[in-house]
Amino acid sequence: NRQITLASRPVGAPTPDNFKLRETAIPKPAQGQVLLRTIYLSLDPYMRGRMSDAKSYAEPVAINEVMIGGAVCRVEQSHHENFQVGDLVVAYTGWQDYAIANADELLKLPEQLTTPSYALGVLGMPGLTAYMGLLDIGQPKAGETVVVAAASGAVGSLVGQIAKLHGCHVVGIAGSAEKCHYVTDSLGFDACLNHRDSNLAEQLAQQCPNGIDIYFENVGGAVFDAVMPLLNASARVPLCGLISQYNATELPSGPDRLSQLMGLLLVKRIKMQGFIVFDDYGHRYNEFSQAMSKWLAEGKITYREDMVQGLEHAANAFMGLLTGENFGKLVVQVGPL
Ligand code: NDP
Structure with missing residues:
Protein backbone atom coordinates (compact mmCIF):
# COMPACT_ATOMS: atom_id res chain seq x y z
CA ASN A 1 0.00 0.00 0.00
CA VAL A 122 -18.15 18.67 -12.72
CA LEU A 123 -20.52 16.51 -10.65
CA GLY A 124 -18.62 16.91 -7.38
CA MET A 125 -16.96 19.48 -5.15
CA PRO A 126 -15.73 21.94 -7.83
CA GLY A 127 -19.08 21.75 -9.65
CA LEU A 128 -21.02 22.48 -6.47
CA THR A 129 -18.62 25.38 -5.78
CA ALA A 130 -19.19 26.95 -9.20
CA TYR A 131 -22.96 26.42 -9.13
CA MET A 132 -23.65 27.73 -5.65
CA GLY A 133 -21.06 30.50 -5.66
CA LEU A 134 -22.40 31.90 -8.92
CA LEU A 135 -26.13 31.32 -8.47
CA ASP A 136 -26.61 31.80 -4.72
CA ILE A 137 -24.09 34.58 -4.07
CA GLY A 138 -23.66 36.00 -7.59
CA GLN A 139 -27.39 36.03 -8.47
CA PRO A 140 -26.76 36.46 -12.24
CA LYS A 141 -29.34 38.17 -14.43
CA ALA A 142 -29.54 38.05 -18.22
CA GLY A 143 -27.48 40.78 -19.83
CA GLU A 144 -25.11 41.24 -16.88
CA THR A 145 -21.34 40.99 -17.25
CA VAL A 146 -19.58 38.18 -15.38
CA VAL A 147 -15.80 37.88 -15.05
CA VAL A 148 -14.02 34.77 -13.78
CA ALA A 149 -10.32 33.87 -13.63
CA ALA A 150 -8.70 30.42 -13.65
CA ALA A 151 -11.27 30.19 -16.44
CA SER A 152 -10.08 26.92 -17.99
CA GLY A 153 -9.92 25.20 -14.59
CA ALA A 154 -12.33 23.02 -12.67
CA VAL A 155 -14.39 25.78 -11.03
CA GLY A 156 -13.89 28.69 -13.44
CA SER A 157 -14.82 26.73 -16.57
CA LEU A 158 -18.17 25.85 -14.99
CA VAL A 159 -18.84 29.33 -13.58
CA GLY A 160 -18.56 30.85 -17.05
CA GLN A 161 -20.70 28.22 -18.74
CA ILE A 162 -23.44 28.45 -16.10
CA ALA A 163 -23.36 32.23 -16.47
CA LYS A 164 -23.77 31.84 -20.26
CA LEU A 165 -26.76 29.56 -19.63
CA HIS A 166 -28.24 32.46 -17.64
CA GLY A 167 -27.78 34.89 -20.53
CA CYS A 168 -24.77 36.80 -19.22
CA HIS A 169 -21.86 38.38 -21.08
CA VAL A 170 -18.93 36.30 -19.82
CA VAL A 171 -15.24 37.21 -19.84
CA GLY A 172 -12.69 34.65 -18.67
CA ILE A 173 -9.10 35.20 -17.59
CA ALA A 174 -6.52 32.40 -17.98
CA GLY A 175 -2.77 31.88 -17.99
CA SER A 176 -1.92 31.09 -21.63
CA ALA A 177 -3.09 31.74 -25.20
CA GLU A 178 -3.92 28.03 -25.57
CA LYS A 179 -6.15 28.09 -22.48
CA CYS A 180 -7.83 31.30 -23.71
CA HIS A 181 -8.64 29.72 -27.08
CA TYR A 182 -10.19 26.75 -25.34
CA VAL A 183 -12.26 29.03 -23.09
CA THR A 184 -13.78 30.95 -26.01
CA ASP A 185 -13.89 28.25 -28.71
CA SER A 186 -14.90 25.18 -26.66
CA LEU A 187 -16.56 26.67 -23.56
CA GLY A 188 -18.34 29.50 -25.39
CA PHE A 189 -17.23 32.45 -23.23
CA ASP A 190 -17.54 35.79 -25.04
CA ALA A 191 -13.87 36.62 -24.48
CA CYS A 192 -10.83 35.39 -22.57
CA LEU A 193 -7.76 37.39 -21.56
CA ASN A 194 -4.29 36.20 -20.60
CA HIS A 195 -3.36 37.44 -17.11
CA ARG A 196 0.32 37.26 -18.10
CA ASP A 197 -0.20 40.10 -20.64
CA SER A 198 1.11 43.42 -19.34
CA ASN A 199 -1.99 45.38 -20.40
CA LEU A 200 -4.59 43.13 -18.72
CA ALA A 201 -6.44 46.09 -17.17
CA GLU A 202 -6.90 47.87 -20.53
CA GLN A 203 -7.99 44.67 -22.28
CA LEU A 204 -10.47 43.90 -19.51
CA ALA A 205 -11.97 47.40 -19.73
CA GLN A 206 -12.41 46.88 -23.49
CA GLN A 207 -14.16 43.53 -23.05
CA CYS A 208 -16.44 44.89 -20.29
CA PRO A 209 -17.86 48.07 -21.85
CA ASN A 210 -20.75 48.05 -19.36
CA GLY A 211 -18.56 47.36 -16.33
CA ILE A 212 -18.59 44.17 -14.23
CA ASP A 213 -21.70 43.01 -12.36
CA ILE A 214 -20.29 39.74 -10.99
CA TYR A 215 -16.65 38.98 -10.38
CA PHE A 216 -16.26 35.35 -9.29
CA GLU A 217 -13.00 35.55 -7.34
CA ASN A 218 -10.69 32.54 -7.72
CA VAL A 219 -7.25 34.11 -7.76
CA GLY A 220 -6.83 37.55 -6.12
CA GLY A 221 -3.63 39.54 -6.64
CA ALA A 222 -3.00 41.29 -9.96
CA VAL A 223 -6.24 40.03 -11.50
CA PHE A 224 -8.31 41.63 -8.75
CA ASP A 225 -6.37 44.88 -9.29
CA ALA A 226 -7.56 44.89 -12.91
CA VAL A 227 -11.15 44.05 -11.95
CA MET A 228 -11.61 46.50 -9.07
CA PRO A 229 -12.02 49.77 -11.05
CA LEU A 230 -14.59 48.13 -13.36
CA LEU A 231 -16.98 46.88 -10.67
CA ASN A 232 -20.46 48.34 -11.09
CA ALA A 233 -22.82 49.65 -8.43
CA SER A 234 -24.45 46.67 -6.65
CA ALA A 235 -21.87 44.25 -8.07
CA ARG A 236 -21.55 40.85 -6.39
CA VAL A 237 -18.20 39.19 -5.69
CA PRO A 238 -18.47 35.52 -4.64
CA LEU A 239 -15.13 35.10 -2.83
CA CYS A 240 -14.18 31.54 -3.65
CA GLY A 241 -10.39 31.38 -3.68
CA LEU A 242 -7.19 33.42 -3.80
CA ILE A 243 -4.81 31.00 -5.45
CA SER A 244 -2.27 33.68 -6.42
CA GLN A 245 -1.65 34.14 -2.68
CA TYR A 246 -1.48 30.53 -1.47
CA ASN A 247 2.33 30.34 -1.65
CA ALA A 248 2.88 33.90 -0.41
CA THR A 249 5.20 34.31 2.56
CA GLU A 250 4.58 38.03 3.04
CA LEU A 251 2.04 40.72 2.22
CA PRO A 252 2.30 42.17 -1.31
CA SER A 253 4.51 45.21 -1.68
CA GLY A 254 3.19 48.63 -2.58
CA PRO A 255 0.74 50.96 -0.89
CA ASP A 256 -1.91 49.45 1.40
CA ARG A 257 -5.15 49.68 -0.60
CA LEU A 258 -7.50 48.24 1.99
CA SER A 259 -9.19 51.57 2.68
CA GLN A 260 -9.57 52.16 -1.08
CA LEU A 261 -11.27 48.78 -1.40
CA MET A 262 -13.55 49.41 1.56
CA GLY A 263 -14.47 52.82 0.17
CA LEU A 264 -15.40 51.21 -3.13
CA LEU A 265 -17.54 48.55 -1.43
CA LEU A 266 -19.28 51.28 0.51
CA VAL A 267 -20.10 53.81 -2.20
CA LYS A 268 -20.95 51.18 -4.83
CA ARG A 269 -22.85 48.94 -2.37
CA ILE A 270 -20.81 45.97 -3.57
CA LYS A 271 -21.49 42.63 -1.90
CA MET A 272 -18.40 40.47 -1.42
CA GLN A 273 -19.06 37.16 0.29
CA GLY A 274 -16.73 34.29 1.08
CA PHE A 275 -17.96 30.71 1.23
CA ILE A 276 -16.64 27.23 2.06
CA VAL A 277 -18.47 24.89 -0.23
CA PHE A 278 -19.46 21.88 1.88
CA ASP A 279 -19.98 23.87 5.09
CA ASP A 280 -22.29 26.35 3.38
CA TYR A 281 -23.84 24.33 0.56
CA GLY A 282 -23.36 20.62 1.28
CA HIS A 283 -27.07 20.36 2.07
CA ARG A 284 -27.93 21.53 -1.46
CA TYR A 285 -25.84 18.89 -3.24
CA ASN A 286 -28.88 17.08 -4.71
CA GLU A 287 -30.31 20.23 -6.23
CA PHE A 288 -26.95 20.96 -7.89
CA SER A 289 -26.42 17.37 -8.99
CA GLN A 290 -29.79 17.22 -10.75
CA ALA A 291 -29.25 20.49 -12.60
CA MET A 292 -25.68 19.69 -13.63
CA SER A 293 -26.45 16.11 -14.73
CA LYS A 294 -29.22 17.46 -16.92
CA TRP A 295 -26.99 20.11 -18.51
CA LEU A 296 -24.28 17.50 -19.15
CA ALA A 297 -26.76 15.08 -20.73
CA GLU A 298 -28.08 17.88 -22.95
CA GLY A 299 -24.55 18.77 -24.06
CA LYS A 300 -24.83 22.25 -22.53
CA ILE A 301 -21.73 21.91 -20.37
CA THR A 302 -18.24 21.06 -21.65
CA TYR A 303 -15.78 19.66 -19.17
P1 NDP B 1 -8.05 25.08 -11.27
O1 NDP B 1 -8.40 23.81 -11.96
O2 NDP B 1 -8.61 26.34 -11.78
O3 NDP B 1 -6.47 25.17 -11.17
C1 NDP B 1 -5.86 26.27 -10.56
C2 NDP B 1 -5.56 27.38 -11.59
O4 NDP B 1 -5.31 28.59 -10.92
C3 NDP B 1 -4.30 27.15 -12.38
O5 NDP B 1 -4.47 26.25 -13.45
C4 NDP B 1 -3.99 28.56 -12.87
O6 NDP B 1 -4.67 28.77 -14.11
C5 NDP B 1 -4.65 29.45 -11.81
N1 NDP B 1 -3.62 30.23 -11.13
C6 NDP B 1 -2.60 29.78 -10.37
N2 NDP B 1 -1.85 30.80 -9.94
C7 NDP B 1 -2.40 31.94 -10.45
C8 NDP B 1 -2.07 33.33 -10.36
N3 NDP B 1 -1.01 33.75 -9.66
N4 NDP B 1 -2.87 34.21 -11.00
C9 NDP B 1 -3.93 33.80 -11.72
N5 NDP B 1 -4.29 32.48 -11.83
C10 NDP B 1 -3.52 31.58 -11.20
O7 NDP B 1 -8.44 24.94 -9.72
P2 NDP B 1 -9.90 24.86 -9.08
O8 NDP B 1 -10.90 25.15 -10.12
O9 NDP B 1 -9.99 23.60 -8.34
O10 NDP B 1 -9.90 26.04 -8.01
C11 NDP B 1 -10.09 27.40 -8.41
C12 NDP B 1 -10.19 28.27 -7.16
O11 NDP B 1 -11.36 27.90 -6.43
C13 NDP B 1 -9.03 28.13 -6.18
O12 NDP B 1 -8.73 29.40 -5.65
C14 NDP B 1 -9.59 27.25 -5.09
O13 NDP B 1 -8.94 27.42 -3.86
C15 NDP B 1 -11.02 27.71 -5.06
N6 NDP B 1 -11.99 26.79 -4.46
C16 NDP B 1 -12.71 27.21 -3.38
C17 NDP B 1 -13.69 26.43 -2.80
C18 NDP B 1 -14.48 26.97 -1.66
O14 NDP B 1 -15.20 26.21 -1.02
N7 NDP B 1 -14.41 28.25 -1.37
C19 NDP B 1 -13.93 25.07 -3.30
C20 NDP B 1 -13.16 24.71 -4.48
C21 NDP B 1 -12.21 25.55 -5.03
P3 NDP B 1 -4.10 29.79 -15.22
O15 NDP B 1 -3.07 29.02 -15.99
O16 NDP B 1 -5.30 30.10 -16.01
O17 NDP B 1 -3.53 30.96 -14.52
Whole structure:
Protein backbone atom coordinates (compact mmCIF):
# COMPACT_ATOMS: atom_id res chain seq x y z
CA ASN A 1 0.00 0.00 0.00
CA ARG A 2 1.74 3.16 -1.24
CA GLN A 3 1.05 6.34 0.71
CA ILE A 4 2.22 9.91 0.13
CA THR A 5 2.67 11.75 3.40
CA LEU A 6 3.41 15.33 4.38
CA ALA A 7 7.14 15.18 5.25
CA SER A 8 7.55 18.87 6.11
CA ARG A 9 5.59 22.12 5.85
CA PRO A 10 6.34 24.28 2.79
CA VAL A 11 7.63 27.81 3.12
CA GLY A 12 6.39 29.47 -0.06
CA ALA A 13 5.82 27.10 -2.99
CA PRO A 14 5.77 23.38 -2.07
CA THR A 15 8.88 21.41 -3.11
CA PRO A 16 9.38 17.65 -3.65
CA ASP A 17 10.96 17.21 -0.20
CA ASN A 18 7.69 18.33 1.47
CA PHE A 19 6.26 14.94 0.37
CA LYS A 20 7.34 11.37 1.09
CA LEU A 21 6.29 8.10 -0.54
CA ARG A 22 6.13 5.14 1.87
CA GLU A 23 4.91 1.53 1.78
CA THR A 24 2.63 0.12 4.46
CA ALA A 25 0.51 -3.00 4.88
CA ILE A 26 -3.03 -2.93 3.46
CA PRO A 27 -5.28 -2.07 6.44
CA LYS A 28 -8.08 -4.39 7.66
CA PRO A 29 -11.61 -2.99 8.05
CA ALA A 30 -13.45 -3.44 11.36
CA GLN A 31 -17.21 -4.00 11.78
CA GLY A 32 -19.13 -1.16 10.07
CA GLN A 33 -16.15 -0.32 7.87
CA VAL A 34 -15.06 -1.02 4.31
CA LEU A 35 -11.67 -1.45 2.61
CA LEU A 36 -11.34 0.91 -0.35
CA ARG A 37 -8.97 0.83 -3.32
CA THR A 38 -8.24 4.23 -4.87
CA ILE A 39 -8.95 4.66 -8.56
CA TYR A 40 -9.01 8.43 -9.06
CA LEU A 41 -7.52 10.96 -6.65
CA SER A 42 -8.62 14.59 -6.91
CA LEU A 43 -5.91 17.25 -6.55
CA ASP A 44 -7.27 20.63 -5.47
CA PRO A 45 -5.82 24.02 -4.48
CA TYR A 46 -7.23 23.80 -0.89
CA MET A 47 -4.60 21.12 -0.16
CA ARG A 48 -1.95 23.86 -0.07
CA GLY A 49 -3.77 25.32 2.95
CA ARG A 50 -3.82 21.96 4.73
CA MET A 51 -0.03 21.64 4.33
CA SER A 52 0.36 24.78 6.41
CA ASP A 53 -0.33 25.02 10.15
CA ALA A 54 -1.72 28.56 9.92
CA LYS A 55 -5.16 28.77 11.53
CA SER A 56 -7.91 28.06 9.00
CA TYR A 57 -11.39 26.61 8.61
CA ALA A 58 -10.01 23.05 8.72
CA GLU A 59 -7.28 21.24 10.68
CA PRO A 60 -3.90 20.95 8.92
CA VAL A 61 -2.49 17.60 7.83
CA ALA A 62 -0.07 16.46 10.57
CA ILE A 63 3.57 15.80 9.70
CA ASN A 64 4.02 12.15 8.57
CA GLU A 65 0.28 11.81 7.96
CA VAL A 66 -1.15 10.85 4.57
CA MET A 67 -2.03 13.88 2.44
CA ILE A 68 -5.79 14.37 2.44
CA GLY A 69 -7.94 14.33 -0.67
CA GLY A 70 -11.20 13.20 -2.23
CA ALA A 71 -11.11 10.04 -4.32
CA VAL A 72 -13.25 7.67 -6.33
CA CYS A 73 -12.67 4.23 -4.86
CA ARG A 74 -13.79 0.65 -5.35
CA VAL A 75 -15.06 -1.29 -2.32
CA GLU A 76 -12.70 -4.26 -1.94
CA GLN A 77 -14.05 -5.66 1.37
CA SER A 78 -17.22 -4.69 3.18
CA HIS A 79 -18.28 -5.11 6.80
CA HIS A 80 -21.37 -2.97 6.31
CA GLU A 81 -24.69 -4.06 4.86
CA ASN A 82 -25.14 -0.96 2.66
CA PHE A 83 -21.95 -1.60 0.64
CA GLN A 84 -21.07 -4.55 -1.57
CA VAL A 85 -17.69 -5.55 -2.95
CA GLY A 86 -17.32 -3.78 -6.30
CA ASP A 87 -19.35 -0.66 -5.38
CA LEU A 88 -17.90 2.67 -6.52
CA VAL A 89 -17.83 5.41 -3.89
CA VAL A 90 -16.45 8.90 -3.28
CA ALA A 91 -14.51 9.17 -0.02
CA TYR A 92 -11.89 11.44 1.55
CA THR A 93 -9.25 8.70 1.64
CA GLY A 94 -6.25 10.81 0.54
CA TRP A 95 -3.07 10.12 -1.41
CA GLN A 96 -2.79 6.33 -1.07
CA ASP A 97 -3.64 3.03 -2.78
CA TYR A 98 -5.85 1.58 -0.01
CA ALA A 99 -7.76 3.00 2.93
CA ILE A 100 -10.42 1.94 5.37
CA ALA A 101 -13.46 4.13 5.89
CA ASN A 102 -16.63 4.14 7.94
CA ALA A 103 -19.79 3.52 5.95
CA ASP A 104 -21.25 6.92 6.92
CA GLU A 105 -18.28 8.71 5.31
CA LEU A 106 -19.02 7.32 1.84
CA LEU A 107 -21.08 8.60 -1.07
CA LYS A 108 -22.16 5.70 -3.28
CA LEU A 109 -21.96 6.45 -7.01
CA PRO A 110 -24.79 5.40 -9.32
CA GLU A 111 -24.01 2.36 -11.50
CA GLN A 112 -24.95 4.25 -14.66
CA LEU A 113 -22.32 6.99 -14.17
CA THR A 114 -20.30 6.60 -17.39
CA THR A 115 -17.26 8.62 -16.27
CA PRO A 116 -16.78 8.04 -12.52
CA SER A 117 -13.97 10.63 -12.24
CA TYR A 118 -16.57 13.33 -12.97
CA ALA A 119 -17.71 12.80 -9.37
CA LEU A 120 -14.53 14.66 -8.35
CA GLY A 121 -15.18 17.59 -10.69
CA VAL A 122 -18.15 18.67 -12.72
CA LEU A 123 -20.52 16.51 -10.65
CA GLY A 124 -18.62 16.91 -7.38
CA MET A 125 -16.96 19.48 -5.15
CA PRO A 126 -15.73 21.94 -7.83
CA GLY A 127 -19.08 21.75 -9.65
CA LEU A 128 -21.02 22.48 -6.47
CA THR A 129 -18.62 25.38 -5.78
CA ALA A 130 -19.19 26.95 -9.20
CA TYR A 131 -22.96 26.42 -9.13
CA MET A 132 -23.65 27.73 -5.65
CA GLY A 133 -21.06 30.50 -5.66
CA LEU A 134 -22.40 31.90 -8.92
CA LEU A 135 -26.13 31.32 -8.47
CA ASP A 136 -26.61 31.80 -4.72
CA ILE A 137 -24.09 34.58 -4.07
CA GLY A 138 -23.66 36.00 -7.59
CA GLN A 139 -27.39 36.03 -8.47
CA PRO A 140 -26.76 36.46 -12.24
CA LYS A 141 -29.34 38.17 -14.43
CA ALA A 142 -29.54 38.05 -18.22
CA GLY A 143 -27.48 40.78 -19.83
CA GLU A 144 -25.11 41.24 -16.88
CA THR A 145 -21.34 40.99 -17.25
CA VAL A 146 -19.58 38.18 -15.38
CA VAL A 147 -15.80 37.88 -15.05
CA VAL A 148 -14.02 34.77 -13.78
CA ALA A 149 -10.32 33.87 -13.63
CA ALA A 150 -8.70 30.42 -13.65
CA ALA A 151 -11.27 30.19 -16.44
CA SER A 152 -10.08 26.92 -17.99
CA GLY A 153 -9.92 25.20 -14.59
CA ALA A 154 -12.33 23.02 -12.67
CA VAL A 155 -14.39 25.78 -11.03
CA GLY A 156 -13.89 28.69 -13.44
CA SER A 157 -14.82 26.73 -16.57
CA LEU A 158 -18.17 25.85 -14.99
CA VAL A 159 -18.84 29.33 -13.58
CA GLY A 160 -18.56 30.85 -17.05
CA GLN A 161 -20.70 28.22 -18.74
CA ILE A 162 -23.44 28.45 -16.10
CA ALA A 163 -23.36 32.23 -16.47
CA LYS A 164 -23.77 31.84 -20.26
CA LEU A 165 -26.76 29.56 -19.63
CA HIS A 166 -28.24 32.46 -17.64
CA GLY A 167 -27.78 34.89 -20.53
CA CYS A 168 -24.77 36.80 -19.22
CA HIS A 169 -21.86 38.38 -21.08
CA VAL A 170 -18.93 36.30 -19.82
CA VAL A 171 -15.24 37.21 -19.84
CA GLY A 172 -12.69 34.65 -18.67
CA ILE A 173 -9.10 35.20 -17.59
CA ALA A 174 -6.52 32.40 -17.98
CA GLY A 175 -2.77 31.88 -17.99
CA SER A 176 -1.92 31.09 -21.63
CA ALA A 177 -3.09 31.74 -25.20
CA GLU A 178 -3.92 28.03 -25.57
CA LYS A 179 -6.15 28.09 -22.48
CA CYS A 180 -7.83 31.30 -23.71
CA HIS A 181 -8.64 29.72 -27.08
CA TYR A 182 -10.19 26.75 -25.34
CA VAL A 183 -12.26 29.03 -23.09
CA THR A 184 -13.78 30.95 -26.01
CA ASP A 185 -13.89 28.25 -28.71
CA SER A 186 -14.90 25.18 -26.66
CA LEU A 187 -16.56 26.67 -23.56
CA GLY A 188 -18.34 29.50 -25.39
CA PHE A 189 -17.23 32.45 -23.23
CA ASP A 190 -17.54 35.79 -25.04
CA ALA A 191 -13.87 36.62 -24.48
CA CYS A 192 -10.83 35.39 -22.57
CA LEU A 193 -7.76 37.39 -21.56
CA ASN A 194 -4.29 36.20 -20.60
CA HIS A 195 -3.36 37.44 -17.11
CA ARG A 196 0.32 37.26 -18.10
CA ASP A 197 -0.20 40.10 -20.64
CA SER A 198 1.11 43.42 -19.34
CA ASN A 199 -1.99 45.38 -20.40
CA LEU A 200 -4.59 43.13 -18.72
CA ALA A 201 -6.44 46.09 -17.17
CA GLU A 202 -6.90 47.87 -20.53
CA GLN A 203 -7.99 44.67 -22.28
CA LEU A 204 -10.47 43.90 -19.51
CA ALA A 205 -11.97 47.40 -19.73
CA GLN A 206 -12.41 46.88 -23.49
CA GLN A 207 -14.16 43.53 -23.05
CA CYS A 208 -16.44 44.89 -20.29
CA PRO A 209 -17.86 48.07 -21.85
CA ASN A 210 -20.75 48.05 -19.36
CA GLY A 211 -18.56 47.36 -16.33
CA ILE A 212 -18.59 44.17 -14.23
CA ASP A 213 -21.70 43.01 -12.36
CA ILE A 214 -20.29 39.74 -10.99
CA TYR A 215 -16.65 38.98 -10.38
CA PHE A 216 -16.26 35.35 -9.29
CA GLU A 217 -13.00 35.55 -7.34
CA ASN A 218 -10.69 32.54 -7.72
CA VAL A 219 -7.25 34.11 -7.76
CA GLY A 220 -6.83 37.55 -6.12
CA GLY A 221 -3.63 39.54 -6.64
CA ALA A 222 -3.00 41.29 -9.96
CA VAL A 223 -6.24 40.03 -11.50
CA PHE A 224 -8.31 41.63 -8.75
CA ASP A 225 -6.37 44.88 -9.29
CA ALA A 226 -7.56 44.89 -12.91
CA VAL A 227 -11.15 44.05 -11.95
CA MET A 228 -11.61 46.50 -9.07
CA PRO A 229 -12.02 49.77 -11.05
CA LEU A 230 -14.59 48.13 -13.36
CA LEU A 231 -16.98 46.88 -10.67
CA ASN A 232 -20.46 48.34 -11.09
CA ALA A 233 -22.82 49.65 -8.43
CA SER A 234 -24.45 46.67 -6.65
CA ALA A 235 -21.87 44.25 -8.07
CA ARG A 236 -21.55 40.85 -6.39
CA VAL A 237 -18.20 39.19 -5.69
CA PRO A 238 -18.47 35.52 -4.64
CA LEU A 239 -15.13 35.10 -2.83
CA CYS A 240 -14.18 31.54 -3.65
CA GLY A 241 -10.39 31.38 -3.68
CA LEU A 242 -7.19 33.42 -3.80
CA ILE A 243 -4.81 31.00 -5.45
CA SER A 244 -2.27 33.68 -6.42
CA GLN A 245 -1.65 34.14 -2.68
CA TYR A 246 -1.48 30.53 -1.47
CA ASN A 247 2.33 30.34 -1.65
CA ALA A 248 2.88 33.90 -0.41
CA THR A 249 5.20 34.31 2.56
CA GLU A 250 4.58 38.03 3.04
CA LEU A 251 2.04 40.72 2.22
CA PRO A 252 2.30 42.17 -1.31
CA SER A 253 4.51 45.21 -1.68
CA GLY A 254 3.19 48.63 -2.58
CA PRO A 255 0.74 50.96 -0.89
CA ASP A 256 -1.91 49.45 1.40
CA ARG A 257 -5.15 49.68 -0.60
CA LEU A 258 -7.50 48.24 1.99
CA SER A 259 -9.19 51.57 2.68
CA GLN A 260 -9.57 52.16 -1.08
CA LEU A 261 -11.27 48.78 -1.40
CA MET A 262 -13.55 49.41 1.56
CA GLY A 263 -14.47 52.82 0.17
CA LEU A 264 -15.40 51.21 -3.13
CA LEU A 265 -17.54 48.55 -1.43
CA LEU A 266 -19.28 51.28 0.51
CA VAL A 267 -20.10 53.81 -2.20
CA LYS A 268 -20.95 51.18 -4.83
CA ARG A 269 -22.85 48.94 -2.37
CA ILE A 270 -20.81 45.97 -3.57
CA LYS A 271 -21.49 42.63 -1.90
CA MET A 272 -18.40 40.47 -1.42
CA GLN A 273 -19.06 37.16 0.29
CA GLY A 274 -16.73 34.29 1.08
CA PHE A 275 -17.96 30.71 1.23
CA ILE A 276 -16.64 27.23 2.06
CA VAL A 277 -18.47 24.89 -0.23
CA PHE A 278 -19.46 21.88 1.88
CA ASP A 279 -19.98 23.87 5.09
CA ASP A 280 -22.29 26.35 3.38
CA TYR A 281 -23.84 24.33 0.56
CA GLY A 282 -23.36 20.62 1.28
CA HIS A 283 -27.07 20.36 2.07
CA ARG A 284 -27.93 21.53 -1.46
CA TYR A 285 -25.84 18.89 -3.24
CA ASN A 286 -28.88 17.08 -4.71
CA GLU A 287 -30.31 20.23 -6.23
CA PHE A 288 -26.95 20.96 -7.89
CA SER A 289 -26.42 17.37 -8.99
CA GLN A 290 -29.79 17.22 -10.75
CA ALA A 291 -29.25 20.49 -12.60
CA MET A 292 -25.68 19.69 -13.63
CA SER A 293 -26.45 16.11 -14.73
CA LYS A 294 -29.22 17.46 -16.92
CA TRP A 295 -26.99 20.11 -18.51
CA LEU A 296 -24.28 17.50 -19.15
CA ALA A 297 -26.76 15.08 -20.73
CA GLU A 298 -28.08 17.88 -22.95
CA GLY A 299 -24.55 18.77 -24.06
CA LYS A 300 -24.83 22.25 -22.53
CA ILE A 301 -21.73 21.91 -20.37
CA THR A 302 -18.24 21.06 -21.65
CA TYR A 303 -15.78 19.66 -19.17
CA ARG A 304 -12.09 18.86 -19.44
CA GLU A 305 -9.92 16.71 -17.20
CA ASP A 306 -6.16 16.78 -16.86
CA MET A 307 -5.53 13.12 -15.97
CA VAL A 308 -2.11 12.22 -14.57
CA GLN A 309 -1.14 8.53 -14.49
CA GLY A 310 0.31 7.12 -11.28
CA LEU A 311 0.25 8.05 -7.58
CA GLU A 312 4.02 8.62 -7.71
CA HIS A 313 3.37 11.70 -9.89
CA ALA A 314 0.82 13.29 -7.54
CA ALA A 315 3.24 15.65 -5.78
CA ASN A 316 4.62 17.07 -9.03
CA ALA A 317 1.14 17.46 -10.46
CA PHE A 318 -0.02 19.24 -7.31
CA MET A 319 2.93 21.65 -7.39
CA GLY A 320 2.02 22.41 -11.02
CA LEU A 321 -1.59 23.16 -10.06
CA LEU A 322 -0.40 26.16 -8.08
CA THR A 323 1.47 27.61 -11.08
CA GLY A 324 -1.07 26.87 -13.82
CA GLU A 325 0.54 23.78 -15.36
CA ASN A 326 -2.77 21.89 -15.23
CA PHE A 327 -5.21 22.33 -18.09
CA GLY A 328 -8.63 21.31 -16.78
CA LYS A 329 -9.63 19.48 -13.58
CA LEU A 330 -6.51 17.81 -12.17
CA VAL A 331 -7.05 14.12 -11.33
CA VAL A 332 -4.54 11.33 -10.68
CA GLN A 333 -5.35 7.83 -11.89
CA VAL A 334 -3.99 5.76 -9.02
CA GLY A 335 -5.25 2.34 -10.12
CA PRO A 336 -7.39 0.63 -12.76
CA LEU A 337 -11.15 1.10 -12.81
P1 NDP B 1 -8.05 25.08 -11.27
O1 NDP B 1 -8.40 23.81 -11.96
O2 NDP B 1 -8.61 26.34 -11.78
O3 NDP B 1 -6.47 25.17 -11.17
C1 NDP B 1 -5.86 26.27 -10.56
C2 NDP B 1 -5.56 27.38 -11.59
O4 NDP B 1 -5.31 28.59 -10.92
C3 NDP B 1 -4.30 27.15 -12.38
O5 NDP B 1 -4.47 26.25 -13.45
C4 NDP B 1 -3.99 28.56 -12.87
O6 NDP B 1 -4.67 28.77 -14.11
C5 NDP B 1 -4.65 29.45 -11.81
N1 NDP B 1 -3.62 30.23 -11.13
C6 NDP B 1 -2.60 29.78 -10.37
N2 NDP B 1 -1.85 30.80 -9.94
C7 NDP B 1 -2.40 31.94 -10.45
C8 NDP B 1 -2.07 33.33 -10.36
N3 NDP B 1 -1.01 33.75 -9.66
N4 NDP B 1 -2.87 34.21 -11.00
C9 NDP B 1 -3.93 33.80 -11.72
N5 NDP B 1 -4.29 32.48 -11.83
C10 NDP B 1 -3.52 31.58 -11.20
O7 NDP B 1 -8.44 24.94 -9.72
P2 NDP B 1 -9.90 24.86 -9.08
O8 NDP B 1 -10.90 25.15 -10.12
O9 NDP B 1 -9.99 23.60 -8.34
O10 NDP B 1 -9.90 26.04 -8.01
C11 NDP B 1 -10.09 27.40 -8.41
C12 NDP B 1 -10.19 28.27 -7.16
O11 NDP B 1 -11.36 27.90 -6.43
C13 NDP B 1 -9.03 28.13 -6.18
O12 NDP B 1 -8.73 29.40 -5.65
C14 NDP B 1 -9.59 27.25 -5.09
O13 NDP B 1 -8.94 27.42 -3.86
C15 NDP B 1 -11.02 27.71 -5.06
N6 NDP B 1 -11.99 26.79 -4.46
C16 NDP B 1 -12.71 27.21 -3.38
C17 NDP B 1 -13.69 26.43 -2.80
C18 NDP B 1 -14.48 26.97 -1.66
O14 NDP B 1 -15.20 26.21 -1.02
N7 NDP B 1 -14.41 28.25 -1.37
C19 NDP B 1 -13.93 25.07 -3.30
C20 NDP B 1 -13.16 24.71 -4.48
C21 NDP B 1 -12.21 25.55 -5.03
P3 NDP B 1 -4.10 29.79 -15.22
O15 NDP B 1 -3.07 29.02 -15.99
O16 NDP B 1 -5.30 30.10 -16.01
O17 NDP B 1 -3.53 30.96 -14.52
